[in-house]
Each structure stands twice: as C-alpha cells, then as structure tokens.
Amino acid sequence: xxxxxxxxxxxxxxxxxxxxxxxxxxxxxxxxxxxxxxxxxxxxxxxxxxxxxxxxxxxxxxxxxxxxxxxxxxxxxxxxxxxxxxxxxxxxxxxxxxxxxxxxxxxxxxxxxxxxxxxxxxxxxxxxxxxx
Amino acid sequence: xxxxxxxxxxxxxxxxxxxxxxxxxxxxxxxxxxxxxxxxxxxxxxxxxxxxxxxxxxxxxxxxxxxxxxxxxxxxxxxxxxxxxxxxxxxxxxxxxxxxxxxxxxxxxxxxxxxxxxxxxxxxxxxxxxxxxxxxxxxxxxxxxxxxxxxxxxxxxxxxxxxxxxxxxxxxxxxxxxxxxxxxxxxxxxxxxxxxxxxxxxxxxxxxxxxxxxxxxxxxxxxxxxxxxxxxxxxxxxxxxxxxxxxxxxxxxxxxxxxxxxxxxxxxxxxxxxxxxxxxxxxxxxxxxxxxxxxxxxxxxxxxxxxxxxxxxxxxxxxxxxxxxxxxxxxxxxxxxxxxxxxxxxxxxxxxxxxxxxxxxxxxxxxxxxxxxxxxxxxxxxxxx
Numbered sequence: 001x002x003x004x005x006x007x008x009x010x011x012x013x014x015x016x017x018x019x020x021x022x023x024x025x026x027x028x029x030x031x032x033x034x035x036x037x038x039x040x041x042x043x044x045x046x047x048x049x050x051x052x053x054x055x056x057x058x059x060x061x062x063x064x065x066x067x068x069x070x071x072x073x074x075x076x077x078x079x080x081x082x083x084x085x086x087x088x089x090x091x092x093x094x095x096x097x098x099x100x101x102x103x104x105x106x107x108x109x110x111x112x113x114x115x116x117x118x119x120x121x122x123x124x125x126x127x128x129x130x131x132x
Numbered sequence: 133x134x135x136x137x138x139x140x141x142x143x144x145x146x147x148x149x150x151x152x153x154x155x156x157x158x159x160x161x162x163x164x165x166x167x168x169x170x171x172x173x174x175x176x177x178x179x180x181x182x183x184x185x186x187x188x189x190x191x192x193x194x195x196x197x198x199x200x201x202x203x204x205x206x207x208x209x210x211x212x213x214x215x216x217x218x219x220x221x222x223x224x225x226x227x228x229x230x231x232x233x234x235x236x237x238x239x240x241x242x243x244x245x246x247x248x249x250x251x252x253x254x255x256x257x258x259x260x261x262x263x264x265x266x267x268x269x270x271x272x273x274x275x276x277x278x279x280x281x282x283x284x285x286x287x288x289x290x291x292x293x294x295x296x297x298x299x300x301x302x303x304x305x306x307x308x309x310x311x312x313x314x315x316x317x318x319x320x321x322x323x324x325x326x327x328x329x330x331x332x333x334x335x336x337x338x339x340x341x342x343x344x345x346x347x348x349x350x351x352x353x354x355x356x357x358x359x360x361x362x363x364x365x366x367x368x369x370x371x372x373x374x375x376x377x378x379x380x381x382x383x384x385x386x387x388x389x390x391x392x393x394x395x396x397x398x399x400x401x402x403x404x405x406x407x408x409x410x411x412x413x414x415x416x417x418x419x420x421x422x423x424x425x426x427x428x429x430x431x432x433x434x435x436x437x438x439x440x441x442x443x444x445x446x447x448x449x450x451x452x453x454x455x456x457x458x459x460x461x462x463x464x465x466x467x468x469x470x471x472x473x474x475x476x477x478x479x480x481x482x483x484x485x486x487x488x489x490x491x492x493x494x495x496x497x498x499x500x501x502x503x504x505x506x507x508x509x510x511x512x513x514x515x516x517x
Contacts, residue, residue: 009264030265056286056385058278059331060270064258065251067270075271077279077380085380088269100286111268123268 006121013123016050016106018084019043029084050106051129052080059095066112078104078126092127105129133230137356138365138514140169140349141476146464147313149343154181154188154244155200161345161469162201162240169349170361175234177201177208180221180241181468184210186256188244197240214260215417217241218346218471219501219510223370225350235351241472242345253341257467260504262378274338274418276379276505278330281420283385285332287435290423292332294438296323298419299336299461301447306458308488311473313342313464323419337419342464346472348479353517365479369404369513371397377507388506391428395500398511406430410494411453411481413474415502415509416460422446425500426454448489456481456489471501475512482516 011017012030019031023040029048034041057076060067067073074090076098090098091109104126113120142164144157152160158179166172177198185191194208211220218241225239245253258267261276284290300320306312323336351359353366373393376382382389399405406429414429416422423437431452432440440446446454457463457477460470478497480486497514 012265056279056283058271058275058282058333059328060272060275061327061331062254062272062274062329063251063270064255064267064272065249066255068251070270073270075269075275075279077385087266087271087378087380100282112270121268125269 003119006119014108016048016124017045018048020046027082027084029086048080048082048084050080050124052078052104054090054098054100054102054104055079055085056100057090057098066114070112074098076126089125090127091125103129134232135353136226136229136350136367137353138348138367138475138479139171139351139356139359139361140165141347141479142166142168143311143346143473143476144344145311146342146344146466148246150246152343154184154190154242155196157244157343157345158197158240158242159200161242161347162238165238165347165349171236171359173236174203174206174238176228176237177206178221178224178237178239179208179210180212180217180219180239180471181210181243182212182214182217183256183259184242184244186259187253188247213508213510214503215415215467216471216501216503216508216510217468218473219499219512220471222348222472222475222512223372223510226367226370229350229352235355237350238347239350239472240345240347241469243466243468244343245341245466246343250341266378272330273505274330274333277418277420278333279379280385280424281332284420284423287386288438290435290438292324293320294442295337295419295423296320297441298416298422299323301441302416302455302459302461305448305456305489306462309458309463312458312462313340314462315458333418333420339417339460339465342466344464344466344469344473346469346476348472348475362483364517365482366515366517367512368515369398369400369402371395371399371401371511372509373397374508375506377504379505386424387434388424388428388509390506390509391425391500391502392430394509394511395429395498398498398513402513402515404496404513408496409452409498410496411456411491412498412500413457413459413477414454414500415470416455417465417502419461421502422454422459425502429500448491453491456486456491471499471510474499474501475514478514482514
C-alpha cells in the first residue's frame with residue numbers, strides 16, 4: 001500500500017472522527033460529503049465514543065494475504081452508543097467466549113504491516129469492555 | 133424498446149482449468165455460443181469480469197476478446213459490478229439490442245481465478261467489499277456472509293442443518309450438470325463437519341474458486357423468430373438495484389434491499405409476480421446467501437428460508453425449484469461468468485434440454501446475480517414463447 005492511501009485515513013483510523021449532518025443530525029462513519037438521510041452537504045466533525053455492543057461477528061480462519069500471521073482472529077460489527085455501526089477486529093480476548101451483545105470499547109492497535117520495510121498500519125480494534 | 137431474445141448459449145466446463153488462459157476461456161464459450169445459435173453475425177460484444185487485472189494481470193478485455201474471436205474492429209466493452217458483472221454484461225447487451233443500437237450482441241462472462249494463490253484470490257475477492265472500512269480489518273467474503281449467518285441464526289433460530297441443506301440440494305442438482313466443477317453429492321453431516329472457514333460457515337458452505345466462461349447471444353425477437361431454431365426464449369424483464377457497500381451501514385443486516393428491488397423491478401417489467409416463476413437460478417455464493425435471497429425476493433417470509441429449504445420447497449421437485457444447475461456451490465463460481473451462466477441454465481431449462489435435472493414444463497425463469505455482499509444485484513426474467 002502506498003503511504004498516502006493509509007495516511008489520508010488517519011483521522012478516522014486513529015481518532016474515530018465522524019461527520020454529523022448539520023441539517024438532520026445523522027451521524028456518519030466514515031464521514032461523507034453528501035448525507036444519505038437528507039441530502040445536505042454540511043457536516044461537523046465529531047469524535048466517536050468507541051463504546052458500544054457487539055451485534056454479530058465471525059472468526060476468520062482462512063485469511064486474505066496480509067493477515068496470514070494473525071489467523072484465527074475475530075471480526076465483528078459493533079453498534080456504538082451513538083447509533084453508528086463499525087466493522088473491526090475484536091481482540092485481547094478468547095474468541096471462543098465472545099457473544100453478541102457483549103460490551104466493547106475501541107482501542108488503538110496495530111492492524112498489519114507490509115513486510116520488513118513496508119508501511120505499519122495502525123487503527124482501531126475492539127476489546128471487551130470490562131468496565132474498568 | 134424492441135423485444136429481445138436469446139438466440140444462443142455457450143459455456144466452458146467450470147473448474148480448475150490450468151491449461152486454459154482467460155482468452156482461451158472467452159473464445160471457447162463464444163464458439164459454443166455461435167455454434168448453438170447457428171449464425172455468424174456479430175455487431176457488438178459486452179464482457180463481464182470482476183477482476184481480470186488482479187487474477188491474471190490482464191485488463192482491456194474489450195480489445196483482447198474481439199481480437200482473439202477473429203472479430204477485430206467490432207465494438208466491445210467490459211462492465212464490472214463485482215460478482216454481478218456477468219448479469220451486467222447481459223443487461224448491457226439487452227439494452228443495446230432493445231434500443232436498436234445493435235442487432236446481434238454477444239455477452240460474455242469470464243473469470244480466470246486459479247493463476248493466483250488462495251490467499252491472493254481471497255484478497256482479490258475482498259476488493260468487492262469496502263477497502264478502507266471492511267477489507268482493511270482483514271475481513272473476507274466468507275467472513276461477511278458468516279456475520280449475516282450468525283445474525284440469522286440468532287434472530288430466527290435458523291439451524292446448521294438448514295444451512296447445510298442448501299449445499300446438499302445444490303450438489304444433488306449439480307451432480308446432473310456436465311459443466312459442474314464439483315458434480316458430487318454431499319450429506320448435511322459432511323457439510324457441517326468440513327473445515328471451518330469463518331464461523332459458522334464451513335468449507336462446504338462456500339462456493340469454490342473456479343475458472344470458466346459463459347456466453348449468450350441476444351438479438352431482436354423478430355430476428356429470432358426468422359431463425360426458428362428451437363423454442364423462442366425472450367428476456368421479458370430486467371431489474372437492477374444497488375445498496376450500501378458496507379454491510380454495517382444497512383438498516384437491516386438480514387434484508388438485502390438490492391435483491392428485493394432488482395427482483396420486484398424485473399417482475400414488474402415482465403408483468404409477473406413471484407408466484408408465476410417456475411424456477412430460479414440465484415446467487416448462492418454461500419449457503420446463507422441463498423436463504424437471504426429467497427427471503428429478500430419474497431419467496432418466503434423473513435426467517436423462513438431455512439425451514440422451507442429443509443422442507444424441500446426449493447428442491448428440483450419442490451414447488452419453487454432453486455438452482456437446478458447446481459448453483460454457484462456445485463457448478464462453481466468463476467465470478468464474472470456466473471451471471472451469464474445463470475442465463476445459460478435458464479435457457480437450457482426453457483428448451484427442455486436439461487436432461488436429468490430438467491424441471492417439467494418450465495416456461496418462466498428468474499435469474500438473480502449479486503455483487504459483493506449484496507451491494508448490487510441484477511435480476512432477469514426469461515420466458516419461453
């Protein structure tokens with residue numbers, strides 16, 4: 001992956017920046033330039049809480065190239081308390097004990113790296129929210 | 133618009149065809165199609181391929197294909213809508229003929245998938261998902277459908293047996309199809325106990341990686357009547373719709389809007405309802421996909437796809453036969469070829485030429501081709517006249 005393709009997503013990957021429509025308040029992650037709910041094109045940048053509940057998930061046992069060293073790993077959809085749904089890996093847990101409805105919190109993690117000299121990509125993964 | 137008929141069909145065998153290149157596959161399917169049609173005229177070509185670039189390094193099929201068909205100078209275009217690319221090729225050919233722009237148009241679907249490793253193929257297929265917000269996290273296509281399968285099981289009580297029955301039924305049908313990649317039968321126990329790919333989906337819940345091509349020749353119905361080679365098969369309805377690329381953004385993960393809209397638009401154009409359909413070829417890239425498609429098209433209410441499959445509704449001798457060809461599961465899924473191959477099966481059935489998998493008195497067929505995780509879909513209604 002060329003550096004700019006990853007670098008330009010950093011506000012979303014590192015800080016969970018979303019777009020709130022100024023006309024209808026709909027919240028979009030990733031941000032959009034046109035609101036699919038009302039058609040408006042003015043937004044405010046807001047940071048998501050990263051807290052929510054697991055709605056569904058799977059355990060990837062046959063990974064795509066780039067992820068072979070991580071398998072098996074869990075990927076799920078988390079609905080944040082603000083109502084936005086994100087797909088990401090679920091980590092720092094025993095994947096065999098995961099259940100839908102489990103509380104989750106987004107953490108900053110290494111996503112993957114491109115060999116010894118390539119880009120190291122960071123972003124969000126979810127971990128079980130044990131309420132500490 | 134002019135009425136548009138299918139005057140020829142042709143397919144390669146589906147499978148791991150190491151001796152055949154992408155150009156060989158296209159030419160072989162096209163030759164079979166011309167032989168079937170019995171004519172030599174060609175005004176234009178449409179080609180559906182999901183990712184010839186990632187799978188083979190070859191783009192610009194719009195030049196390669198007419199060149200190697202011996203038809204230099206004929207206009208050609210490649211269309212792409214992920215796994216619905218084949219359906220798009222047929223739709224584009226239909227539009228050319230219906231509009232009067234061309235008379236005889238060849239629609240080819242092709243994918244040459246085995247020139248890359250399994251990991252590279254999994255990567256190439258995942259490019260049909262949102263690259264920055266789905267694939268970035270390491271999700272695969274089986275993974276996306278597995279998340280839908282888990283949600284379906286938890287919301288509706290769909291069982292592993294019900295999912296497995298989709299594979300059992302489609303392999304049974306495919307065992308009668310000489311083009312099928314995996315023409316063997318399987319049991320529910322074998323499906324459930326095969327190696328886990330993405331929980332809860334196992335290897336035998338998934339369609340395979342396949343090489344293959346399929347072609348159809350379309351022309352004005354009036355011209356087809358003059359040719360008089362077998363029963364007239366007419367495309368009476370086409371529906372096409374799209375949905376969010378990310379499954380996380382759908383209001384209901386288990387209702388595929390693009391499939392509902394594409395099928396209702398196609399049925400509306402044909403003046404038919406789903407009850408009028410004699411059989412369907414649908415996009416069973418995974419066992420759960422066939423169940424979701426049945427529910428989204430309104431064949432059964434939401435949540436009833438699993439029990440209905442186990443009860444035999446969709447079997448060859450059921451009230452609503454689905455995937456008599458063996459579907460993507462058994463016949464194979466050379467991604468860009470699938471939508472065209474579905475039309476080939478529809479025509480074969482409508483001609484009464486499907487042998488041991490023939491559906492008696494089939495007159496009206498529906499084919500449903502799906503892009504990615506339901507981000508796009510094309511539905512055709514084909515009728516025998």
